[in-house]
Amino acid sequence: NAGVMQNPRHLVRRRGQEARLRCSPMKGHSHVYWYRQLPEEGLKFMVYLQKENIIDESGMPKERFSAEFPKEGPSILRIQQVVRGDSAAYFCASSLDTNTEAFFGQGTRLTVV
């Protein structure tokens, strides 16, 4: 059973471009969470999704950031018109439900140049 798969592992974007980060949860998991880790900081919650629904996006910036978890396919975190401050590691986690362990992926390291 493969773990949580994130791709790409590393992503370089120029300022103003779009970044798309993908997360395939563990098999059977329908709950997905995205976290962001800025340099020298701990991971911070961004958004919690279930299939086709955003449950909690309280940690996600209101502008330029969006997330989806379609019925088929991976969860996508999309950042439009990236800026230098978006450079960070973005981690995805998945779980069976909210009371069981969340398993984390290896993260996508976004660098905006």
Place this chain on the structure above:
Amino acid sequence: AQSVTQLDSHVSVSEGTPVLLRCNYSSSYSPSLFWYVQHPNKGLQLLLKYTSAATLVKGINGFEAEFKKSETSFHLTKPSAHMSDAAEYFCVVSGGSNYKLTFGKGTLLTVNP
């Protein structure tokens, strides 16, 4: 509201000596507490968790942590460090919403031969 403070950003020990990674927390709820480990280029792995059962929690790879409510602490220990323990360790708290994890900034553990 909840927060986590990891008191040391970097801990260096010799192989075979004890490990102590310190963590203090604050939470408005009866907290669940976790320690995660991140090896280079790997995802986050759950070491152990406290969920209001026994205050001394045993985890994988010989690690354990003790929940001390009076001191609001959840320090991670291991009697004898191994080279493979070198990694970054995160103390994590969750409160009323189990899915929303609050991470400390991490402690980098170095193990010297």
